Amino acid sequence: MTESRATRTGTLHIMADSALHVLKILARFREKYPGVGVTISQGNTATVTESLFSYEADIGILGELPPSRDFETVALNSSPISAFVACGHPLAKRSTISFSDLSGLPLVMREAGSKTRKKFEEAAAAKGFAFAPAITAEGREAVREIVASGAGVGFVSAAEFGDDPRLRRIPLEDEAQMMMDETLICLRERRGGKLVSAFLAIAQEQANEMESDG
Known part of the structure; x- marks a missing residue:
């Protein structure tokens, strides 16, 4: 019940090297989950990964994947x-x-x-x-x-x-x-969270559409 409630009233924290790469995904997410609050912070590769590991951010957007297998990824654009x-x-x-x-x-x-x-x-x-x-x-x-x-x-x-x-x-x-390749990442251990899972699903949907158009 707690996770179900999260998709109506929770908060998703995103840290990105540039918010431009996530605007369309964010618009779709907000349309589908209007009750969810979203915070976006800016950072470089190091601060994005640090924020994910410290649970200060749920989703990261960056141009260089860290050398770790701890992350779930979705390629956004190049x-x-x-x-x-x-x-x-x-x-x-x-x-x-x-x-x-x-x-x-x-x-x-x-x-x-x-x-x-x-x-x-x-x-x-x-x-x-x-x-x-x-x-x-x-x-x-x-x-x-x-x-x-x-x-x-x-x-x-x-x-x-x-x-x-x-x-x-x-x-x-x-x-x-x-x-320059931009990738959406999240900790693999948090992939099952309702908000993270919902955001990744929308991101993957958009990535598939872009690949089809290309």
Whole structure:
């Protein structure tokens, strides 16, 4: 009875590296379980997994799976890393951009340990390029605001770019080497909980629909 009541009046705690990846799932979940409260916090891979292990979060969304068999997973999407600039930037009218185009330009990057930054740097190194950021900012929103001010070129997965009239996304020529995979995870031991199970079922349903459309 307690778990049955949970799907009517419980609370689901989600921690995500970006809430954008879970918005459609969340909308379906709220439509089906309108009485359930949802809290969403932001964190990187380390904080997401720590929150799951400490039971502070029920569901995690992240771009890099931790090396553990303790998790149940649902693959959400995969999208390339793109460059982005302010609309008034000289590169704003380019249809694509290469690593050589970025040489000598001020780059705005996430903090060390960011999956986006790591993927970009590894792909650049494979082509013989090494980039040092002119500005390092902690968090996706901080990078976005700095780039919007015209201070440099930023990088983000295409799925997380969103809609911002101040910014222009520019695909990278080597984007196939810089794919960001987003995955929903939960502790395997909590998979049977009513709220967690309901959310995972909706996530898997959407993932199956996307695969069919693809």
